[in-house]
Amino acid sequence: MEIPEELIEEIREKKVILFIGAGVSELLGSAPWGKLIDEMALELGYDRDVFKSMGNHLELAEFYNIRKNSMESLINWMNINWHNSNIKIQDSNVHKLIVDLDFQIIYTTNYDRWIEKAFEYYNKEYTKIVTMDDLVNIKENVTEIIKLHGDLNEENSIVLTESSYFERLNFESPLDIRLKGDILGKSILFIGYSLNDINIRYLLYKLNDLWQCSKNRSCRPKSYIFLLNKNSVQQEILENRGVETIIYDRDDKQNGIQNFLKELWIKVNDFEK
Incomplete structure (x- = not known):
């Protein structure tokens, strides 16, 4: 597993947005x-x-x-x-590493509250953004957790039905407009996603489409996706859309996200030197 040096340097400089998918929540043992x-x-x-x-x-x-x-x-x-009382967030090294890597902006398509619970457990301040009204609560140097598909505390925010998903495909909601601004200025690291997930495939397509229409394509920040399994067809499609794949080449797939984030944390903090 090779982690690009450019990604490491960009994380140090707070120039990377973390995008978290369902694979991260599934590691906690919540209902699939x-x-x-x-x-x-x-x-x-x-x-x-x-x-x-x-x-x-x-x-x-x-x-x-x-x-x-x-x-x-x-x-x-x-x-x-999805918030089983038997789940202890302190037992999840993945969530601790997410907090420790100190991303300034985290997007997630997960409905649950485990990312927020991790920040609370480790006493790190965050701002949760679910609707347009939440955008006024942003604080400087405080991590923003942006829940792109809604939050279980707000029924009307949930993107789950076909109708709500079609509305999301318009890519014109206030959070989508915010997302456009973010992804045009920063690199993105995707974790916890399968390439069979239409959400991530559509988002990557839209990201590429935005840059194809830009006069400044040479200034495009890089995007990265961590994948547990190699697929040369999907990899070539992603690279054609400007996304660099980081493939986990070890047998212990269950620990793949944890091992990747741990190695990333070590390199970002320069502990190998």
């Missing part, structure tokens, strides 16, 4: 995404295997919302099952 679909099936009176065969998760969530006319019950389920 498939269990959420099972819960929808249960509440609607469907056999779970039959229900899963009837559409993708966006369509199934849309159908659930039509039938129930609310996401409240499902969000309550997520709150309980």
Whole structure:
């Protein structure tokens, strides 16, 4: 696993945005995404295997919302099952390393509150941004945690149904406008994502599209994505869109994100010299 020297230097200079996906939360042992679909099936009176065969998760969530006319019950389920009292944030080295690496801006598509809980446990101040109103709370030199797909505390912010996702594809909400400004000026490091995730693929496409329309393409900051598995087809597509891949080339995939962040922290803090 080779970590680019340019990425290390940019993190030291606070020029990198961290983007966190579901893979980071799954390391905590919270209920996997498939269990959420099972819960929808249960509440609607469907056999779970039959229900899963009837559409993708966006369509199934849309159908659930039509039938129930609310996401409240499902969000309550997520709150309980994704914030299990048996999970101890202090046991997650990944979350400690995220705090210790001291990124000034963190974006996440996760709904849960584990990133915030980590900052609270280690007594590090942060500002959570979920809606446009939160943008007025920004403080200098305080990490911003921007929840691009919403927060479980605010039902109306959740991007889960097909309709809400299509609205997000417009890329014109206040948070999207903020995101555009951020990604045009800083490098991005993506962790916890699978390239089968349409969210990340669309975001990377939009990022590339923004720069293709720019007269200053030579000034484009680099973007990086950490992947547990090598895929030469996906890698070439990403590189064509200006994204450098960092491939974890070891067998212990379960510890991949932790080992990557640990090595990154060591190099950023110059402890190898």
